[in-house]
Amino acid sequence: MMMNHCGLLTERKEAVPLKSIEVQLEVKDHVATVVSTLNYENKEDKPIEAVFVFPLPGDAAVCHFSAQIGQKHIVAEVKDKQQAKEEYDHALSSGQQAFLLEGSEEISDIFSLKVGSLPPGESASIGLEYVTELAVQADDGLRFCLPAVLNPRYQPQGSESPSVQVTSVPASLVPYSLSFSVQVSSPHAISKVESSCSLEPLQYLNTDQTQATVKLAAGHKFDRDIELLIYYKDAHQPTAVVEAGQASAKPGSLMGDPVVMVSLYPEFPQSVMSSHTSCGEFVFLIDRSGSMGCRMNQKRPQETRISSARDTLLLLLKSLPMGCYFNIYSFGSTFEHIFPKSMEYNEMTMEEALRKVEKMKDDLGGTDILQPLQHIYSQPCIPSHPRQLFVFTDGEVGNTKEVIDLVKKNSGSHRCFSFGIGEGASSALINGIAKEGGGHAQFITGTDRMQPKVMQSLKFALQPSVEDISVSWDLPKGVSATILSPPITTLFQGQRSLIYAQLTGKSSETTEGSVTVKFSFEGHPSKNQLHFSLKPAEDSGLTVHRLAARTVICSLELEWKPNGQQNEEIKKKVVELSVQSGVSSFFTAFIAINKDSPESVQGPLRCRIIPTPLYRAYIDSQVRQCSGKIYCPPSGPLIVL
Known part of the structure; x- marks a missing residue:
């Protein structure tokens, strides 16, 4: 270009x-x-x-x-x-x-x-x-x-x-010029708001500290993303918000009916969590294209994307459990791997891998991620060692949908964890491959919070896959729920899961309902339940409806394939919902x-x-x-x- x-x-x-x-x-x-x-x-x-x-x-x-x-x-x-x-x-x-x-x-x-x-x-x-x-x-x-x-x-x-x-x-x-102001409100008290950019002091608007405002400090340069981190007290409490439908919309349509957004934090039985063994095959795929030689941000000119990706990978390598298997691929216009096939992780193979990773440079040309992914997916999996794929990239690809489709196609045998390296990494790619690959996405924009992010992804990867996930609703007679979100395929201990559902019908009975998520963890059945009020929240606008509509639209867009037989039908549904919402x-x-x-x-x-x-x-x-x-x-x- x-x-x-x-x-x-x-x-x-x-x-x-x-x-x-x-x-x-x-x-x-x-x-x-x-x-x-x-x-x-x-x-x-x-x-x-x-x-x-x-x-x-x-x-x-x-x-x-x-x-x-x-x-x-x-x-x-x-x-x-x-x-x-x-x-x-x-x-x-x-x-x-x-x-x-x-x-x-x-x-x-x-x-x-x-x-x-x-x-x-x-x-x-x-x-x-x-x-x-x-x-x-x-x-x-x-x-x-x-x-x-x-x-x-x-x-x-x-x-x-x-x-x-x-x-x-x-x-x-x-x-x-740029002006940027923020208003935060929550049922939970706001602990603090942090940023990669200079902010004016946080101003609380009430005594229980559930509402606050903050502004970008004067003199901001156009040299970085504006990243905010918002912290609440008791943030892991499950919640449900019911939003009333649009009065002018057709009853029975997504925009005309109430929509509920459920936020769950699944908890697994501690007896099972403490007893499971650490095993698996860990395949790391690191971007070595020319763009990885760019700086991470303006604050640390010496820190490049490739050096950050190396540091992230080295931290992961040193944290793997003994006895697992691993291999490391790197890619640009072509791809390489350090071992012919995945090797058992021990002191000798770890030291060899560390030496080779430390020498990696941004010297492989373009960013063709499809080729190495196809090769990795073609390799036979090791019995009793579930394969976990870790991808490190600045996300500079033009065929995002094709890459996500490939990851989704192989999600039954590979969980995919992604790391967006540097500011400007494509959120569509990084979040997309993690979501469709049943893993978790992280964004590394500096060294400040790298270690907890890396260790969280590794902790999730070491958790056995949760199976037989189902969602059921207990609602008053005459009220039914239609789930708008894609089926939940992945649950991690303490990680939030969002569910959108359209509520149809009315009832003169109780104004409370509940949603239950059942799953199996290492053969042990478990469930989490949340009770919530069916009364619509005040002043919520149509935010929940629009997020629910976007969720449905994204699911339909993923079904669309070049030259696919059902493309016209999918496009018709997307256009209809897009115009309606x-x-x-x-x-x-x-x-x-x-x-x-x-x-x-x-x-x-x-x-x-x-x-x-x-x-x-x-x-x-x-x-x-x-x-x-x-x-x-x-x-x-x-x-x-």
């Missing part, structure tokens, strides 16, 4: 249309709502079209998109993607102002926004809202990450995905057109690529792949055409 500096305005001393970005984060328990406002002004003498791309969490549900032009407020509609694109093109050709927001069909954590036909002197504000679940970290903190980094994605040979073309400038030259999908886009523009925009549009802050970028001549780290502002602007 070659760099394309089409319209790098700062080098020409011309004004950039993006003036400022405002981000408001609202966290309720373990769900986050993010509202971003991007303010534009065209100071040129010609009409412009601004095009940029921005990263979002891979499982985020984009649920609102609007534009404010003068006194005119336009709320976008969700439509079939092809129809939306045609309407956008038609609006521009007719001289109307138009706005198009769409996600990548192959890479679910990348979105692009087109701001069309901004006349000279015109200002516009773009509003974007999304909701997402917050992952629980090894130290029980809830992690929220506002991506400021979008790493260019490597396209393997034969891939049909379009390449990303990047315009970038030093962070000191970026001519727009107002939540983004592969096959839909947000379209907004200012049909009341006082006068048509005259003359050809100038395309302006909004420059993104640059930390380090270079061309890897062997793979023609931009392997550097590209910084862009949150919910804002790395550009693709």
